Amino acid sequence: MLVNIAPSILNADFSNLELVLKQLETGGAKYLHLDIMDGHFVPNLTFGPPVVKSLRAKTNLIFDVHLMVEKPESLIEPFIEAGADMITIHWESTRHPHRLLQKIKDSGKKAGIALNPATLPENLEYLLDLIDLILIMSVNPGFGGQSFINNQLTKIRKVKSMVCKAPQEILLGVDGGINLQTAPLVIEAGANFLVTGSFLFKGDVIKNLKDLIEVCQKS
């Protein structure tokens, strides 16, 4: 099974993101996971469309924008204009997930939906035809460096059986606490899209990414 790795820059050195992009490219990344936090949906703040636009000018990595915001409807267009290739909304952040996924798809971009640790996967049943990525949050969203919540392995297995029945390809993502120990566990449960942040940015980024890719290939 091909396993994709989407490095999150949440724990990167923000004073030198151009270098970070180069390190990730050298390490073999294809995706860049961009955590957008508004201080309301989650208790942390990150960055907005202008930063994404600046990064877009420096790399061809696939931009995977993860909206951890209230009122995501107001930010879909700005992030598409800034260069997002994929936009993931949170199921818990809107009364109208179907409408927002449809809006992302109508813009020609890949649409993702994220589930907080306590959210049931059954909520996705009537959205599946609009989804390119399901992102299981294996930590409570808002901060890097948290420990993987083990009971999310059960949810990954449930979602795996749902995506197998879908006519289109749906990536099964996991976000939070992914490292050399947890990656094999989530892959065994069915995940094929791993978001990872603090593991990569402790020490040698290029080596850490290469090590993770190798572990994923062997799993």
Ligand SMILES: O=C(CO)[C@H](O)[C@H](O)COP(=O)(O)O
């Ligand atoms: O969405 C996120 C936090 O809300 C991050 O993408 C996630 O936590 C990755 O960081 P780490 O690998 O350090 O857990």
